[in-house]
Amino acid sequence: xxxxxxxxxxxxxxxxxxGALAADHTVARTPAVTVRRVVxxxxxxxxxxxxxxxxxxxxxxxxxxxLRSLDGDEVVRVPSAALPTFVDDLPxxxxxxxxxxxxxxxxxxxxxxxxxERVTARVEDDEGKTRVRVVVERNRLAARRGGGAxxxxxxxxxxxxxxxxxxxxxxxxxxxxxxxxxxxxDPAxxxxDPxxxxxxxxxxxxxxxxxxxxxxxxxxxxxxxxxxxxxVALRQTMRDNEAGMLADVDSEFLHDYRVAVRRTRxxxxxxxxxxxxxxxxxxxxxxxxxxxxxxxTRDLDVWLxxxxxxxxxxxxxxxxxxxxxxxxxxxxxxxxxxxxxxxLDSPRAHELFARWDAWLGDADALLPEGPAEGxxxxxxxxxxPVVDVARxxxxxxxxRVRDDGRAIGPDTPGPVLHELRKDAKKLRYLLExxxxxxxxxxxxxTVRELKLVQDVLGTFQDCEVQVAxxxxxxxxxxxxxxxxxxxxxxxxxxxxGSLVELIDERRLAARAAxxxxxxxxxxxxxxxxxxxxxREGS
Amino acid sequence: MKxxxxxxxxxxxxxxxxxxxxxxxxxxxAVETLVWDxxxxxxxxxxxxxxxxxxxxxxxxxxGRRELDDxxxxxxxxxxxxxxxxFSYRNLDLVLDDAxxxxxxxxxxxxxxxxxxxxxxxxxxxxxxxxxxxVFTVADALLVPLIPTTLSLRTFxxxxxxxxxxxxxxxxxxxxxxxxxxxxxxxxxxxxAESREAHPDLLTTVVPSASDVERMGVHRMPVGAFAASxxxxxxxxxxxxxxxxxxxxR
Numbered sequence: 001x002x003x004x005x006x007x008x009x010x011x012x013x014x015x016x017x018x019g020a021l022a023a024d025h026t027v028a029r030t031p032a033v034t035v036r037r038v039v040x041x042x043x044x045x046x047x048x049x050x051x052x053x054x055x056x057x058x059x060x061x062x063x064x065x066x067l068r069s070l071d072g073d074e075v076v077r078v079p080s081a082a083l084p085t086f087v088d089d090l091p092x093x094x095x096x097x098x099x100x101x102x103x104x105x106x107x108x109x110x111x112x113x114x115x116x117e118r119v120t121a122r123v124e125d126d127e128g129k130t131r132v133r134v135v136v137e138r139n140r141l142a143a144r145r146g147g148g149a150x151x152x153x154x155x156x157x158x159x160x161x162x163x164x165x166x167x168x169x170x171x172x173x174x175x176x177x178x179x180x181x182x183x184x185x186d187p188a189x190x191x192x193d194p195x196x197x198x199x200x201x202x203x204x205x206x207x208x209x210x211x212x213x214x215x216x217x218x219x220x221x222x223x224x225x226x227x228x229x230x231x232v233a234l235r236q237t238m239r240d241n242e243a244g245m246l247a248d249v250d251s252e253f254l255h256d257y258r259v260a261v262r263r264t265r266x267x268x269x270x271x272x273x274x275x276x277x278x279x280x281x282x283x284x285x286x287x288x289x290x291x292x293x294x295x296x297t298r299d300l301d302v303w304l305x306x307x308x309x310x311x312x313x314x315x316x317x318x319x320x321x322x323x324x325x326x327x328x329x330x331x332x333x334x335x336x337x338x339x340x341x342x343x344l345d346s347p348r349a350h351e352l353f354a355r356w357d358a359w360l361g362d363a364d365a366l367l368p369e370g371p372a373e374g375x376x377x378x379x380x381x382x383x384x385p386v387v388d389v390a391r392x393x394x395x396x397x398x399x400r401v402r403d404d405g406r407a408i409g410p411d412t413p414g415p416v417l418h419e420l421r422k423d424a425k426k427l428r429y430l431l432e433x434x435x436x437x438x439x440x441x442x443x444x445x446t447v448r449e450l451k452l453v454q455d456v457l458g459t460f461q462d463c464e465v466q467v468a469x470x471x472x473x474x475x476x477x478x479x480x481x482x483x484x485x486x487x488x489x490x491x492x493x494x495x496x497g498s499l500v501e502l503i504d505e506r507r508l509a510a511r512a513a514x515x516x517x518x519x520x521x522x523x524x525x526x527x528x529x530x531x532x533x534x535r536e537g538s
Numbered sequence: 539m540k541x542x543x544x545x546x547x548x549x550x551x552x553x554x555x556x557x558x559x560x561x562x563x564x565x566x567x568a569v570e571t572l573v574w575d576x577x578x579x580x581x582x583x584x585x586x587x588x589x590x591x592x593x594x595x596x597x598x599x600x601x602g603r604r605e606l607d608d609x610x611x612x613x614x615x616x617x618x619x620x621x622x623x624x625f626s627y628r629n630l631d632l633v634l635d636d637a638x639x640x641x642x643x644x645x646x647x648x649x650x651x652x653x654x655x656x657x658x659x660x661x662x663x664x665x666x667x668x669x670x671x672x673v674f675t676v677a678d679a680l681l682v683p684l685i686p687t688t689l690s691l692r693t694f695x696x697x698x699x700x701x702x703x704x705x706x707x708x709x710x711x712x713x714x715x716x717x718x719x720x721x722x723x724x725x726x727x728x729x730x731a732e733s734r735e736a737h738p739d740l741l742t743t744v745v746p747s748a749s750d751v752e753r754m755g756v757h758r759m760p761v762g763a764f765a766a767s768x769x770x771x772x773x774x775x776x777x778x779x780x781x782x783x784x785x786x787x788r
């Protein structure tokens with residue numbers, strides 16, 4: 001039997017309610033307890049998305065972190081006064097094990113603060129044994145965040161194992177129309193978790209942010225308008241992530257920001273004939289520059305994210321040898337991030353954003369040179385239905401990936417694969433930007449097949465770069481080491497040497513896997529899918 | 539799930555108080571704990587105010603006609619459940635003897651709840667019998683309260699000899715500790731020191747003889763629940779810490 005939860009009207013008096021119960025039962029009441037609750041989640045609401053609630057509960061001087069499901073089932077409870085930011089801040093144990101796969105690299109932060117006044121009544125038998133617990137919780141927002149707004153009260157009949165019939169009897173007493181039921185008591189509909197009420201009262205929309213591009217387009221829309229709409233959404237994603245990226249709250253803000261920039265570039269790259277040439281000529285290089293200035297920080301972020309996973313493979317003899325490398329990369333990352341922050345505040349960046357935003361707001365806004373002669377001719381497809389333009393551009397990008405991929409043999413040099421990786425990215429971004437124009441199931445399969453190829457290309461390329469970068473890190477570690485701790489430095493370099501080997505193994509494995517992945521991408525079914533979706537049309 | 543049985547050949551040594559208070563101390567640390575009151579006298583059930591009654595009795599449980607799951611009762615404490623005693627447990631030996639593979643019958647029954655609990659505490663009636671043989675087969679550790687008297691220590695040696703003869707000393711740890719000890723008595727002090735020399739693996743926690751433990755019968759709850767800051771409650775918390783070290787839960 002699950003606990004029975006009933007929402008109570010604002011006027012319901014707890015004393016009267018429990019008094020009604022006491023008429024037929026022996027009821028013992030514990031003194032009211034005040035629970036202060038801080039609800040944590042990530043920027044993209046990962047916990048909420050997984051149906052979980054993470055709270056720090058404080059009762060008097062006792063503080064605990066509680067992970068529970070949204071409908072109330074507790075998963076883990078551990079003593080902890082501190083609010084964790086990253087999963088790595090938590091000690092090894094069940095809480096960390098549960099949160100790790102959900103939260104991953106994201107930072108957690110308070111999203112709501114609640115105060116709960118809790119009264120517990122125990123219904124006892126003639127031995128003084130508790131048969132049922134009745135818990136009444138009145139919730140409000142904390143005064144300093146939300147001004148103490150009332151969130152209503154919930155009465156829960158908690159069944160005890162082996163005494164379920166007693167709980168059923170008590171629950172029936174409170175049910176609608178029953179004698180003990182106070183006026184207006186209704187069985188609470190599902191999803192009345194006070195945390196949801198708190199989000200609502202605070203004007204929060206859990207799940208509002210997603211790194212996925214969700215732009216609904218109408219196939220008959222003019223191509224230029226549709227493209228602009230996609231670009232507006234991408235610019236919004238950049239804005240959403242800006243504060244977190246500048247403060248370096250976690251690495252995902254920059255990552256999502258960069259993806260939005262890349263997608264913008266991809267759309268622009270395929271917008272010839274749709275957007276005015278003057279705009280393309282100016283915006284293309286500017287967005288490319290913006291993408292470039294974010295790269296050093298991202299590369300170092302990737303190192304910091306993968307090091308713990310690589311560390312596991314370092315021979316036991318050299319255990320701990322990577323700590324110094326970790327510090328070194330951390331220092332480089334902080335430096336790179338500071339540079340990035342400065343560059344985003346440069347006149348060039350300000351001008352890009354100002355002009356771009358002006359154009360997004362008004363297609364006729366002045367470009368650097370103003371509308372150029374012949375723009376109307378050059379943007380011949382601007383008024384064409386977007387679905388036609390999308391088909392054409394996706395088909396073109398697909399053919400390029402297909403043909404270049406077919407030309408790759410076992411001995412093709414790395415740079416050629418790198419080119420293919422870039423082509424595949426362009427195709428991917430086009431598929432995502434225009435996804436809403438095509439059947440969702442088909443698009444899902446299309447993206448899935450492409451992603452498999454992208455994964456091996458990505459791993460191959462990353463490993464190649466990482467081996468080269470490690471050499472650079474080695475020099476950096478040596479330079480910063482000084483003369484006194486040669487033994488530790490030697491250890492670090494040896495551990496890094498074992499990483500080179502490991503990374504190279506991965507690189508070769510990815511290279512070997514490419515042929516099979518690409519063959520799958522280029523099989524009859526997938527070829528037919530592309531043809532039907534983007535060539536033959538409907 | 540780890541299984542700890544409080545056990546003594548001799549009665550009146552604080553065996554049930556140990557089971558109840560140890561289980562309470564474990565549950566207080568969010569260790570999901572199940573106490574099985576195997577003593578037909580039902581003292582542990584009494585302390586938890588649960589009626590000593592199992593529908594169908596021992597026969598139904600051992601034969602598998604009734605699942606252990608059906609008879610478990612929540613106590614008034616979080617993470618702490620109880621399988622109550624039943625008067626039919628006085629015949630448990632006979633019931634087990636009828637069962638398929640008699641020495642493994644309890645193990646079979648307990649296995650059905652092994653994913654629900656981290657710890658099972660068995661409170662056994664004093665004796666060496668088929669029931670205790672079952673307990674030796676299922677328990678990871680026997681927690682043996684010793685009163686610092688010659689007689690009590692003699693039965694401890696008897697138990698160890700028995701386990702060694704039956705080849706059980708490899709599979710079950712024997713954790714002896716001093717219970718109802720009075721450090722003011724010279725005899726107690728001397729006997730404890732001597733025994734520690736003979737049995738260096740005895741637990742170091744000493745549960746003092748205290749009126750708090752006697753008052754459990756009046757309050758009908760574990761000592762930690764009504765006298766949280768008493769010496770006895772502290773001793774049982776330490777005892778649990780020591781047991782958890784010898785029998786790691788995970």
